[in-house]
Amino acid sequence: MINGKIGKKRKAYIILMRTAMILSTALTASLVIFLLLYVLGRGLPNVTLELLTTKPSYLAGTIGILPDILNTVYIVLATLVIVIPLGVGAAIYLTEYAKNKKVVGMIEYAAETLSGIPSIIYGLVGMLLFSNNFGTSLLAGALTLVIMNLPTVMRTTQESLKTVPQSYREGAFGLGAGKWRVIRTVVIPGCVDGVVTGCILSIGRILGESAALLFTAGFAHALNDIISGLVSPGATLTVALYVYAKEEGEFEVAFAIGAILMILTLLINLSASLVQKYFAKRRNI
Amino acid sequence: MSEIMTAKDLCLWYGNTQALKNVNISMPEKSITAFIGPSGCGKSTFLKTLNRMNDLIPSVRITGEVCYKGTSIFDKSVDVNELRRDVGMVFQKPNPFPMSIYDNIAYGPRTHGTTNRVKLDEIVEQALRGAAIWDEVKDRLKKNALGLSGGQQQRLCIARALAVQPQVLLMDEPTSALDPISTSRIEELALQLKEKYTIIMVTHNMQQAVRISDNTAFFLLGELVEYGKTEKLFSQPKDKRTEDYITGRFG
């Protein structure tokens, strides 16, 4: 700066901006830490072996969340079993077979938009489509979650399909391999990372979902095996948290579930980044 | 020597732009044919037409005829996968699959139905010996092929192409991404391979064409300007444009 006065003004401005940024960062960080510590601090002491391994009993007046844990596992499994083949199949079709690139672009755009829609709308649609036809059940919930997560799985798979080098396809075609063999042996192995990423994102989303499941899967805490579980109503951990806090005023249980969900979320994020590192490493051998 | 591949009045368009104009050529078997010409003149396009790799590009339109052993390769009765098995391809940039060395070589034979382990072992060894890379990789067949050097990867790709027992080997500037030592190894290899195979090679390097090819074809702006015995074409070019090109006046 030539003029000292402007220089001073500018300096003050820079210092001000820097302080503002440091403050907002500190605020964000302390909010996150506070939330974590508060939920874990109130929840973890209530996470007992009894809570984790029993079902609620009105006779004994005890609460156990084993049914909710199992329901969560069932609904995650059911959703993934349906959504992976659908999403991967759609991604393969769109990137490897579809000729009309305009339509492909429109579908990609629609998928991106779909993943931003509030989940309660999926719940409403799921209720009309599934619950009203074959009853409020984990399966109805899983099918709703399939619709919710299909765009994510499809898009992550598609993106990783696009990273499979064209030269691999050419090499395989050049040896006389047919289209399906090329896809099966060269293209699909290259998109495993996208599928895994899509699964992890979906699991995270399923764990956190409440609105869509309230409509479709219900609130029951009965202990079931996977088959009977899927055809009867049941609460997942997140829904159970809502039910215990809102309807029964059992805040200790609600916070215990909250703490468990938080730890699971951390684990999922951790595994997502580990998986990404693993595949990045494998790609650059 | 009989002709193994011929083109007659071959024209090719990418969308509305014409990339090949009335190409007429016949290439003898068990010899090396080199394609030279400035970049963008259609050498790769023509090479890829010979085993219909251009089918992968939706905008391509072709008129005219290409015959392999006297049969039109565009005929409906031709199985394009069988054609590519007979007319193999080695690309400009080495493109081994991200799998083991063994699985790379076995990919072709497995594609065409060989599953017997003993048979595959034999084919893999034969192919790697054929591409003069057996001694370098025989102790690490199970290792990932992407760990090899560029020159080794290219010889691996040649071995991979040999493993399906092709008749013709198309090579698109196979040495342009390689160092001089790897380049001369590939050139030696090409000279050995022409005992058994027909080699058609695009090269950006005129010395290379002189060193190894029997016949040379000079392309310019999608036209085959001149084609003949390599010594003849380089010592007494018939066309003014060929002369200008080989004396370095353009390109």
Ligand SMILES: Nc1ncnc2c1ncn2[C@@H]1O[C@H](COP(=O)(O)OP(=O)(O)O)[C@@H](O)[C@H]1O
């Ligand atoms: N996939 C493609 N789509 C459209 N045009 C192409 C494509 N590939 C090549 N071309 C065009 O065709 C012409 C010939 O290209 P190419 O055969 O690659 O030349 P060379 O191998 O002799 O350098 C060039 O003008 C190039 O731009």
Ligand SMILES: [Mg+2]
């Ligand atoms: Mg080229």
